[in-house]
Amino acid sequence: xxxxxxxxxxxxxxxxxxxxxxxxxxxxxxxxxxxxxxxxxxxxxxxxxxxxxxxxxxxxxxxxxxxxxxxxxxxxxxxxxxxxxxxxxxxxxxxxxxxxxxxxxxxxxxxxxxxxxxxxxxxxxxxxxxxxxxxxxxxxxxxxxxxxxxxxxxxxxxxxxxxxxxxxxxxxxxxxxxxxxxxxxxxxxxxxxxxxxxxxxxxxxxxxxxxxxxxxxxxxxxxxxx
Amino acid sequence: xxxxxxxxxxxxxxxxxxxxxxxxxxxxxxxxxxxxxxxxxxxxxxxxxxxxxxxxxxxxxxxxxxxxxxxxxxxxxxxxxxxxxxxxxxxxxxxxxxxxxxxxxxxxxxxxxxxxxxxxxxxxxxxxxxxxxxxxxxxxxxxxxxxxxxxxxxxxxxxxxxxxxxxxxxxxxxxxxxxxxxxxxxxxxxxxxxxxxxxxxxxxxxxxxxxxxxxxxxxxxxxxxxxxxxxxxxxxxxxxxxxxxxxxxxxxxxxxxx
Numbered sequence: 001x002x003x004x005x006x007x008x009x010x011x012x013x014x015x016x017x018x019x020x021x022x023x024x025x026x027x028x029x030x031x032x033x034x035x036x037x038x039x040x041x042x043x044x045x046x047x048x049x050x051x052x053x054x055x056x057x058x059x060x061x062x063x064x065x066x067x068x069x070x071x072x073x074x075x076x077x078x079x080x081x082x083x084x085x086x087x088x089x090x091x092x093x094x095x096x097x098x099x100x101x102x103x104x105x106x107x108x109x110x111x112x113x114x115x116x117x118x119x120x121x122x123x124x125x126x127x128x129x130x131x132x133x134x135x136x137x138x139x140x141x142x143x144x145x146x147x148x149x150x151x152x153x154x155x156x157x158x159x160x161x162x163x164x165x166x167x168x169x170x171x172x173x174x175x176x177x178x179x180x181x182x183x184x185x186x187x188x189x190x191x192x193x194x195x196x197x198x199x200x201x202x203x204x205x206x207x208x209x210x211x212x213x214x215x216x217x218x219x220x221x222x223x224x225x226x
Numbered sequence: 227x228x229x230x231x232x233x234x235x236x237x238x239x240x241x242x243x244x245x246x247x248x249x250x251x252x253x254x255x256x257x258x259x260x261x262x263x264x265x266x267x268x269x270x271x272x273x274x275x276x277x278x279x280x281x282x283x284x285x286x287x288x289x290x291x292x293x294x295x296x297x298x299x300x301x302x303x304x305x306x307x308x309x310x311x312x313x314x315x316x317x318x319x320x321x322x323x324x325x326x327x328x329x330x331x332x333x334x335x336x337x338x339x340x341x342x343x344x345x346x347x348x349x350x351x352x353x354x355x356x357x358x359x360x361x362x363x364x365x366x367x368x369x370x371x372x373x374x375x376x377x378x379x380x381x382x383x384x385x386x387x388x389x390x391x392x393x394x395x396x397x398x399x400x401x402x403x404x405x406x407x408x409x410x411x412x413x414x415x416x417x418x419x420x421x422x423x424x425x426x427x428x429x430x431x432x433x434x435x436x437x438x439x440x441x442x443x444x445x446x447x448x449x450x451x452x453x454x455x456x457x458x459x460x461x462x463x464x465x466x467x468x469x470x471x472x473x474x475x476x477x478x479x480x481x482x483x484x
Contacts (some may be wrong), residue, residue, distance in 0.1 A: 012484070049306055051483040067479060071308035077483075082300050083236065093227035098307035 002027045002144055002175050003048060008057035009199075010043055017043040019199035020057070027143070028172045030189050033179040034221055035196035041179040042078055044196065045146045048177070049075040061144060071101065074142035078149040078179075080133045084122035091136055099140050107139035113168070114161050127154045134162060138169045145174060151182040163189060187217035195224045229309070229317035241325045248332040255336055301380075302483045311478025315373060315471060322369045323361070330357055330365065345428040352423045359420075363463035370470035371399065377477040383484075403466060410458035417461060419454030 003025035010018040018040045025031055033041050046052040047059050050066030050073075061069040086094065088111055092104040111118075114131040121129055134150055150166075151159050159182065166176065167189060178190075187193075193210065195203040203224050205213075210220055227235070234241070304314060338353040375396065378384070384392055410417065425444035 075306045077302045
């Protein structure tokens, strides 16, 4: 298994964001992490990325703690921000320094595909910034991509462009875990859906299993999480 | 862009501002001195002010910028980088130390120039030696104290009680630092000593420095009491620098991005 989470709990004060969560993800899948607001999706992704430590339980990526496996994972935070003064060329330089697996040529291809203008981040719109950071994340040759709400707050055309970029980037040796509210738009690309509610996984089902049940991901979302 | 380049770019306004202030002061002093004015007292007062400026003003600004600016987003990209914590800490430390080294070099240069202009005679090695002594014994550990403090706050987000503990710990560190210097000076007699520099202050300048009227010869005055200038503060400073660097590198691995 590429990702293993066993009995993971994370609290913020009195709030239990993730509550005894156990989850296993194999290699080579596009997985949707689905849930309503406050279900614990972002916290789960941050725990996998090693940006948060669990209060209880264990997270393993390829058998290692997340911080030791940083070279194998690419994380796109929700409302991700980067230094405002960075332009694509500067970002390519910085990301090449930070991540040995960063592919500058692929980054520029993705920027073109996502129609991101060649200027500094402080001269871009919110949607352009989001696409810029998505391109930087996907330009890494990681084993695990953790994308927190990559479709949040963008228009339909942009959403299609992002999904097309994701599909074009898909590799068999990598797993893509996307948290999203945009279930209907994204469900065509999921191999598996993980449904979260109140910090716990309430259902994990492959697209095939859902088809056998005669359900779309959106229908299962409504049924499981309502 | 290297990590060093990133830190330089992030703080370029602060760094540029600080160096500009230092060079403006140098230019102002030059103008006054070339006009033939004696500014020893003023130079000493302003010198103290500028010597303390980096610690009193800039360190809190840099810390505040680090905590508010990066915590919002870019920190996530830095923390998920497979580059180890020591690389990030080394970049921050070297940019800060390099900036302060230039700043204090300007101060040392101006001080030497003012001293020469008013007739103070000294060994040529004294200004660079003082500069290196201050950097090693005081500036380098102070920079790391700032970096460690910022990382502790980022890693553990102390509440009100925790912040009181952190402030108390900072005072404790300074007290320990001072204790280490005195202990090293007393007990580590094998540490080398710097020779007492030749420094003579002419009688017309002595009153400006709060000295009794008459020529002052530092070398002959001090030689009756001590053999040389102790280097214990330098060794303690370097020891603290290494220790705090290791702590900062480890703390980087603990920082969370909530």
